[in-house]
Amino acid sequence: MQARRGGESLALCGMEKRPFSELGLTPDILKAVEKMGFEEASPIQTAVIPVALTGKDIVGMSSTGSGKTAAFAIPAIERVDPKIRAVQVLVLCPTRELAVQVAEETGKLAHFKRGVTGVPIYGGQSYERQFRALAGGVQVVIGTPGRVMDHMERGTLKLDQLKLVVLDETDRMLDMGFRDDIEHILKATPQTRQLMFFSATIPRMIQDLIGRYSKNPEWIKIESVAQNAPQVEQVWFEVDRRSKIEALTRLIDVNDFRYGIIFCSTKIMVDDLDEHLHSRGYLTDRLHGDITQAQRDRVMQKFRERKFEFLVATDVAARGLDVDDLEVVFNFDLPNDAEDYTHRIGRTGRAGRKGRAFTFVSGQELYKLQSMVRWAKLDVRRGKIPSLDEVDEARTSVFFEKIRATLEAKNFKPHDRMIDRLLDQGYASTDICSALIHLLQGTSAPGGGAIAKPGPVAKPAPVLTEKSVKPAPVWAKPVAAPKVSPAAAPAETPVGSETELERDREDDDGHPESGPRKSKYDRPARTGREPGYATVFLNVGRKQIVTPADIVGKIAGVTRLPATIVGAIDIHQRHTLVDVAEAEADFVVKKLAGIKLKGIALEPARAGNETKS
Ligand code: ADP
Ligand code: MG
Numbered sequence: 001m002q003a004r005r006g007g008e009s010l011a012l013c014g015m016e017k018r019p020f021s022e023l024g025l026t027p028d029i030l031k032a033v034e035k036m037g038f039e040e041a042s043p044i045q046t047a048v049i050p051v052a053l054t055g056k057d058i059v060g061m062s063s064t065g066s067g068k069t070a071a072f073a074i075p076a077i078e079r080v081d082p083k084i085r086a087v088q089v090l091v092l093c094p095t096r097e098l099a100v101q102v103a104e105e106t107g108k109l110a111h112f113k114r115g116v117t118g119v120p121i122y123g124g125q126s127y128e129r130q131f132r133a134l135a136g137g138v139q140v141v142i143g144t145p146g147r148v149m150d151h152m153e154r155g156t157l158k159l160d161q162l163k164l165v166v167l168d169e170t171d172r173m174l175d176m177g178f179r180d181d182i183e184h185i186l187k188a189t190p191q192t193r194q195l196m197f198f199s200a201t202i203p204r205m206i207q208d209l210i211g212r213y214s215k216n217p218e219w220i221k222i223e224s225v226a227q228n229a230p231q232v233e234q235v236w237f238e239v240d241r242r243s244k245i246e247a248l249t250r251l252i253d254v255n256d257f258r259y260g261i262i263f264c265s266t267k268i269m270v271d272d273l274d275e276h277l278h279s280r281g282y283l284t285d286r287l288h289g290d291i292t293q294a295q296r297d298r299v300m301q302k303f304r305e306r307k308f309e310f311l312v313a314t315d316v317a318a319r320g321l322d323v324d325d326l327e328v329v330f331n332f333d334l335p336n337d338a339e340d341y342t343h344r345i346g347r348t349g350r351a352g353r354k355g356r357a358f359t360f361v362s363g364q365e366l367y368k369l370q371s372m373v374r375w376a377k378l379d380v381r382r383g384k385i386p387s388l389d390e391v392d393e394a395r396t397s398v399f400f401e402k403i404r405a406t407l408e409a410k411n412f413k414p415h416d417r418m419i420d421r422l423l424d425q426g427y428a429s430t431d432i433c434s435a436l437i438h439l440l441q442g443t444s445a446p447g448g449g450a451i452a453k454p455g456p457v458a459k460p461a462p463v464l465t466e467k468s469v470k471p472a473p474v475w476a477k478p479v480a481a482p483k484v485s486p487a488a489a490p491a492e493t494p495v496g497s498e499t500e501l502e503r504d505r506e507d508d509d510g511h512p513e514s515g516p517r518k519s520k521y522d523r524p525a526r527t528g529r530e531p532g533y534a535t536v537f538l539n540v541g542r543k544q545i546v547t548p549a550d551i552v553g554k555i556a557g558v559t560r561l562p563a564t565i566v567g568a569i570d571i572h573q574r575h576t577l578v579d580v581a582e583a584e585a586d587f588v589v590k591k592l593a594g595i596k597l598k599g600i601a602l603e604p605a606r607a608g609n610e611t612k613s
Contacts, residue, residue, distance in 0.1 A: 017041055017339060023049045028112040029074055036108055042067035043222045043339070048196075049075055057217035058196040059210055065377040066222060068198050072166045073106040076140060079163055079194075082115030085137030086161035089118075090189070092145055092182065094172040096122035102168060103142045116140070121157075123147045131156050145173065145181035152188060159185075162193045170199040170206050179205065186213045232349035235383035236359040236369060244332060244360055245276050246560060247385045251358055252282070252310075254386045254394040257328045261311045261318060263344050265333035273332060274312040279558060281594055283308040287317035315340055323347060331359035334368060338376030358383070399437070523548050524568040527577040528607070533567045534585035535607040536592075538576040544598035546571060551578055551597075559584070559591045577607060 017040050020033050041049065044062040052058055052075035062068060076089045091106075093099040103120035110116045118140030119133040127150075134141070134156050141148070141157065151157035165186065167173065173182060186195075186209075195214045199206055210217060239247045248262070262277075264270045267288040274286040285299050285308050300321055303311050311318070315335065326348040335341045341359075349355025359380065361369050373380055386394070406412055422432050528535045540546050548569045555578070556563040565588075567579030580588050585606055592604040 016046060017043055018046045020045075024053055025049070025074065026078060026113075028114075029078065029109065031112045032109050033070070033074075035111065038070070042071075044068055044220070045071045045074070047220045047222065048072065051218050051220070052076075052194075052196065053078060055079075055194050057194060057214040059202065059214070059217045059219045060196065060198045061200065061202065061220070062222035063200065063377075065375060068168070069102055069105045070109060072168070072196055072198065073102070073109050076164055076166065077106065077110045077113055077116055080113075080116050080139045082113065082139070084139070084161060087134070087139060087141050087157065087159060088161055088163045089140040089166070090148070090159065090162055090164070090185075091140070091142040091166040091168060092148065092173065092178075092185065093142060093168045094144065094176050094178070096120075096124060096144060098169065099142050099144055106140060106142065110140075118142060121147050121151060127154075127156075145178040145185060148185055149181050152185070159189050162189050164194045164196070165189055166196045166198070168198050170197050170209070171201050171203065174203075174205050179209075182209070183213075232345050232355045232357050234345065234357045234359070234378065234380040236361055236380050237383050237385055238366065239360045239362055239385065241362045242560070244362070245273065247360065248273075248330060248332060249277070249280060249282070250386050250388075250391050251330075252328075253391045255328070255356070256394065256398045258309050259306060260309070260326050260328035260330060261313055261321075261323075261344075261347060262330040262332050263313060263315060263318070263335065265314070265335075267314060269333060270312050270314055270317075276557075277310065277312070279595055280591075282310055284310045284312055287311060287313040287321075289314065289316055291317070315344070318344075318347075321347075326355065328356045328358060331357070334359065334361055334365045338372040338378065341372060341378070342376060399440075523552070523566065525570050527568040527570045527579045530567050530579055532582050533579040534582045536578045536580055536585060536589055537605045537607050538578060538592070538597075539574070539603045540597050540600045541572045541574045541576050543574050544600055546576060546598055551576060554595065554597050555580065555588055555592065558595055559588055561588075 020030055020038065020041050023041060023046065044060060044066050048058060048060050048071040052072065060068065060071065072091070076091070080088050091099075091102055093102055099120040099122045103118055106118050110118065117136075117138045119130065119138045119142070121130045121134075121141060121143035123144060123146055130147075130151065134151065143151075148157065152159065167182065173179075195217070197206065197210060197214070197217075202210075237247060237251075251257075252260075262273065264273055267290055270286050270288045274284050277284045285302065287296055287299055291299070296317070299311070302308060303321075304323055311321075312332075313321075329345050329348045331341070331344060335344055345355075345357035347355075348357060359369070369380075372378060419429075419432065423429065538551070548571070551569050551571075552563050552566050555561070555566050559565075561584055565581040565584050567581075568577075569579070570577040589604045589606055592602045595602050
């Protein structure tokens with residue numbers, strides 16, 4: 001949110017929120033806002049209240065749901081002298097519903113203010129009741145212009161002691177044809193009274209009113225990013241904490257995003273996520289408070305130049321970042337409040353382009369999101385995390401598009417000789433193409449990175465018996481291993497943290513049925529013997545000083561599966577054979593492809609026929 005200069009007078013910078021206790025209010029009001037559950041003043045309240053308390057005229061603009069009622073009702077109540085039993089504040093509202101609503105909120109805010117009373121007056125309600133209230137000496141009247149005029153004419157509403165007039169939803173009142181009534185009422189108020197206008201917009205007619213009836217008003221405009229960015233498609237996903245990274249990468253892959261920010265709530269989370277995405281083949285970098293200013297500048301510069309795809313950041317670190325053409329903003333962690341939310345998502349969907357804002361919610365956070373939606377009137381719909389099949393499909397169509405574009409642009413060197421040789425050997429051209437696509441996709445890292453730049457197909461994976469890569473559906477039930485109790489992974493654990501991996505390993509030690517294994521990483525050395533396990537070939541070995549711990553850690557870390565899916569490990573001079581749970585074998589092969597271990601990019605493959613089951 002942002003405050004803007006408007007009109008002829010100085011504007012206030014009202015983008016911040018402050019505690020109510022810093023706004024110069026009496027204890028009675030502070031008790032009331034506390035009782036109402038308001039934790040801090042909204043930006044319009046922060047900006048308006050101190051100025052209003054000085055008696056200055058105000059023109060306030062902010063979006064629906066930003067808390068304008070309390071912004072004027074609080075200073076209104078503070079300005080009432082309880083000893084004077086006459087109308088001191090008049091609030092004009094366009095409709096009876098609104099008058100009732102404002103009266104209710106004002107009543108709550110005045111709850112602890114002894115001797116301050118108010119009444120709504122509107123058409124449709126009996127005059128009798130309103131007479132009685134007015135005769136009883138109320139100080140705050142909240143009414144529709146028509147009925148207020150009626151009472152003035154009947155002499156039942158006297159305005160000579162009036163200190164403050166508030167026009168709420170001024171634009172709507174004018175749209176409804178209340179202009180003459182409003183002018184009539186304003187003319188009947190004392191010259192000395194304070195005047196506050198609230199309106200979403202300030203058309204010419206309101207400018208006129210302001211010019212003629214107010215004295216050098218303070219203009220306060222709070223701009224809501226969310227409201228002004230209707231081209232941001234906002235979606236939330238309910239995601240188990242431990243599945244967030246998987247969910248994130250699927251959403252990136254399915255949408256083929258290439259440029260975005262991923263917001264996390266803590267520095268640790270930023271580091272962790274950056275590392276994980278990096279190891280999965282995404283081009284990422286990070287920003288948080290512990291990173292030096294010089295380094296931050298470098299990261300921002302690189303990001304603006306699109307030298308990498310995704311910036312992982314905390315709110316604070318991303319504050320000064322002036323990029324605005326992001327394809328997507330991920331709220332990997334839910335922001336603290338609607339304010340931060342709108343701030344974050346305001347970085348996408350600018351310059352007339354459509355942006356996306358994806359928000360992850362887990363457990364109790366759902367309630368927090370709901371209250372943010374209500375409070376800031378956010379337009380967020382619920383989404384479904386794509387399945388692995390959908391990810392594959394999307395990848396395929398991205399890939400298809402790339403091939404088509406390359407053909408269209410004739411952006412390739414001919415390889416007629418190689419193709420002719422293959423054709424000569426009797427292979428069908430469709431089979432040759434299929435094999436090439438298979439090689440390209442099989443060795444590419446997830447996230448479209450490698451697909452984006454297919455490069456030379458010079459180093460195919462050492463295919464032993466590679467079946468079609470169709471990973472087991474690990475989504476939402478992350479653990480397929482038999483030896484891990486559900487309690488082993490409490491929801492609070494940050495995804496992929498060392499502790500989670502440690503726990504998986506620890507756990508399989510802790511269980512008596514985990515057989516002959518002695519220490520965390522101890523695995524039998526003879527592969528291909530255990531039923532239910534498949535053997536996977538890895539192109540690293542003793543030469544790279546690989547240990548079983550390296551292998552187990554890498555597999556568990558990259559796949560997010562528990563360490564128990566790894567069985568026997570047989571390390572040779574230049575390669576390693578690893579048993580992994582049959583159900584996860586293809587998934588492991590796919591996930592490890594291109595990941596670095598001891599400086600070597602892994603080219604895993606299934607040694608399929610060695611499986612015993
Ligand atoms: P507006 O008039 O700007 O559309 P409202 O004054 O009707 O907004 O406020 C919208 C909702 O936000 C109301 O339910 C109100 O009680 C609540 N609200 C107002 N101020 C705060 C605050 N500081 N903290 C939390 N909720 C608030
Ligand atoms: Mg309002």
